[in-house]
Amino acid sequence: MSAAPVVLMYHGLGTVPAHQDPDNLFVPVDTFARQVDRLLQRGYHVLGEREFIAWLDGAPTPSRSALLTFDDGLVSVLEDAAPLLAERGLPSIAYVSPGLAGAGPGPDDPPERRLLDDSGMAALADAGVTLGCHSWVHDSMPGMTRSELARATQDAGEAIGAITGQAPRTFAYPFGHHDAAARAAVSESGYDCGFATYDGDGRFALPRVDINATDTPRTFDLKLRRVYPTVRRALSRLPAARRTLHRLVGEADRR
Numbered sequence: 549m550s551a552a553p554v555v556l557m558y559h560g561l562g563t564v565p566a567h568q569d570p571d572n573l574f575v576p577v578d579t580f581a582r583q584v585d586r587l588l589q590r591g592y593h594v595l596g597e598r599e600f601i602a603w604l605d606g607a608p609t610p611s612r613s614a615l616l617t618f619d620d621g622l623v624s625v626l627e628d629a630a631p632l633l634a635e636r637g638l639p640s641i642a643y644v645s646p647g648l649a650g651a652g653p654g655p656d657d658p659p660e661r662r663l664l665d666d667s668g669m670a671a672l673a674d675a676g677v678t679l680g681c682h683s684w685v686h687d688s689m690p691g692m693t694r695s696e697l698a699r700a701t702q703d704a705g706e707a708i709g710a711i712t713g714q715a716p717r718t719f720a721y722p723f724g725h726h727d728a729a730a731r732a733a734v735s736e737s738g739y740d741c742g743f744a745t746y747d748g749d750g751r752f753a754l755p756r757v758d759i760n761a762t763d764t765p766r767t768f769d770l771k772l773r774r775v776y777p778t779v780r781r782a783l784s785r786l787p788a789a790r791r792t793l794h795r796l797v798g799e800a801d802r803r
């Protein structure tokens with residue numbers, strides 16, 4: 549198998565004040581554009597879903613390859629990310645939860661927290677973004693009963709297929725949480741692979757690198773390195789070391 553592609557996990561785009569975005573989910577549009585252009589300048593080949601699955605099945609990919617993913621189906625993926633990527637002819641995958649179509653924002657949330665409804669999801673697919681499954685209503689999956697797992701994997705996938713006309717091929721675990729039963733449910737429902745966040749476990753829990761509002765050009769470059777998920781995993785057990793790393797590489801200013 550050729551070198552592993554780097555899989556980047558985004559959520560939404562937009563400039564959201566830090567106090568309204570405690571999880572740093574929103575990357576400003578111009579920052580996102582610079583990150584994508586940085587990937588291209590550095591010679592990365594941005595993979596489509598089909599190419600990524602082919603790589604999993606043993607096909608070679610260019611030594612620098614990246615997959616762009618967006619979790620949750622926020623409206624900005626359709627309004628901001630899709631046109632920017634289409635302009636550059638780049639593929640991506642957006643993970644949506646059909647049971648939450650059109651939901652939000654909550655009373656304390658910024659307007660950017662709104663999720664795509666069914667027609668928005670269909671428009672996203674029409675705009676060239678592949679849709680993947682992010683469970684039914686974004687509940688954490690470890691500990692779910694069999695029927696809850698079937699709802700999160702099988703039923704959610706069928707609902708997305710009914711919207712786009714295309715059954716989703718890949719799955720992303722809400723919060724990146726997975727256990728053996730969740731991975732088995734994703735596999736048995738016919739998905740080609742599943743994405744976690746940092747703690748990978750085989751084809752049905754592939755690691756991704758999260759890109760968020762705190763990233764700077766320097767941390768972005770660092771996260772493209774293949775060792776990053778391993779380093780991040782090790783440092784998460786050592787909070788003091790993580791703070792030191794942040795001091796060394798810096799963090800983006802938040803308003």
Ligand SMILES: [Zn+2]
Pocket residue numbers: 619620682686721722723
């Ligand atoms: Zn999510």
